Amino acid sequence: MGSTDKKVSVEWVMPQGQPECSIERVERALGMLEGRWKLLIVHHLLVRQPRRFSDLERAIPRVTQKMLIQQLRALEADGIVRRIAYPEVPPHVEYELTEAGVALTPALNALHDWAAGTTSD
Template identity: 85%
Template sequence: MEQRETSTGTSAPDCSISRVEHALGVLRGRWKLLIIHHLLVRQPRRFSDLERAIGRVTQKMLIQQLRALEADGIVHRIVYPEVPPHVEYELTAAGRALATALDALHDWSVQSCHVDA
């Protein structure tokens, strides 16, 4: 991995902006971070549980966001062969790895609330 010099004069691994753009693209969407958050709190979760937990999301939008997260390898969909259908969602290893980033985002939001007050 290439090294680049930081503003402090130290070397740091080169992080391509395209990787950051890709990561932001995976998380882009009004509801994706909330879905991931709720799955980090408790999983697996049924669709109806997620729908109740994220009260303002429409059913259509929740389906779209879950499908996109599944396509990107963040969420795993488990279908149980029952009538009526029983579907649950859980985070993959890649999804669980976002816990650190979400914790940092939470901490930042707490700190920024105190700065503005």
């Protein structure tokens, strides 16, 4: 029995006037944002930044502390979030979006609009 990737092919057709899109670029972008909490973190930082860790914890009550830390570290490693540590006692750490993170605004607005159109009120 052969694998399905040889039987099924998808052809991507760009709208007229649009530059050709690389599937690898899309996969890389989605990889940076995959995870249950990353888009919510970016959303909350778009609404108000900078934000302290505890502010994000309160804004996303279902996320565990461990998962929030992991997701913030991953977003920081991908250049979407910037961590600012102030040399104080007790430690004061804030998070804000980088230029790349702010560039996600149109995509999140489109996602918001799409979600508003798919829900029944």
